Amino acid sequence: MRILVIEDDQMTADYIARGMSEAGHVCDVVADGRDALFHATREQYDVMVVDRMVPGLDGLSVVKAIRAAKVKTPVIFLTSIGGVDDRVEGLEAGGDDYLVKPFAFSELLARVNALARRPPVQDQKTVLRVADLELDIVRRQVMRQGLPVDLQPREFTLLEVLMRAEGRVLTRTMLLERVWDFHFDPKTSVVETHISRLRSKIDKPFDIPLLHTVRNIGYCLHVPR
Missing domain, CATH: 3.40.50.2300 (Response regulator)
Known part of the structure; x- marks a missing residue:
């Protein structure tokens, strides 16, 4: 959340x-x-x-x-x-x-x-979708192509942040602030490690990759053209 x-x-x-x-x-x-x-x-x-x-x-x-x-x-x-x-x-x-x-x-x-x-009020978004990837915020469930994807709590939060920003590039600093609440650089590979784990779960088992690295800038979740 x-x-x-x-x-x-x-x-x-x-x-x-x-x-x-x-x-x-x-x-x-x-x-x-x-x-x-x-x-x-x-x-x-x-x-x-x-x-x-x-x-x-x-x-x-x-x-x-x-x-x-x-x-x-x-x-x-x-x-x-x-x-x-x-x-x-x-x-x-x-x-x-x-x-x-x-x-x-x-x-x-x-x-x-x-x-x-609580049951969502009308027009309040509790299920996020990008292509065949679906994240249910209330049930804390992730599905791709109708198959369940098992994520750890931090991976779930990272995916939620990326899906809410669909099509926009999020920098490492932005992810540190929004996912880990770090307002400083801890000088670790925590973002890269979690991105790698997330990619292995939501992309590698499927045909079309959704999670993309934008070189020297950050990461973006979108359907490739």
Whole structure:
């Protein structure tokens, strides 16, 4: 899954991002409500985790704005504001769930997974397709030519990122940020190793390769012409 976390407390944000990454999810973190609104309306996320008290534009206003913009991404409020009226206000603003700080990460993860398992709202994309390759985000399944493809969690996330960017080249740096949440170069071959493993599973057993290396730039998933 790809998750947007709106949280201005750095320690909390890092804690959530690290836990989600270990669970095999891609986690984008923003600390400002206006930046969050920009991301939420221009990128596709499976779930949003929103703190109500963030600078720029508070979390409640962010959720109201994305709902007005017809963004239907499930939202869980994660906040220290926990009165009954506050919870009601959050849900009426367009939130789908509400968790009060302090919290256990295991509960947050369970709630995020539960939101992702909900029946998709109309026009929300939970199944990605490129040619005969299909990735089901909710069921965590990958098929090619109707045959199951067994992927490890990180390989699944890597493929999801590549499929969402179908036809566009993603650089090594972009993949490190979106798949591993590395905002620096770890000086390892982790990207190349996972690309090689992914290619051996989704391409080598089949006739037409979909995962392509763009020399000195990055990688791209598309149907060759």
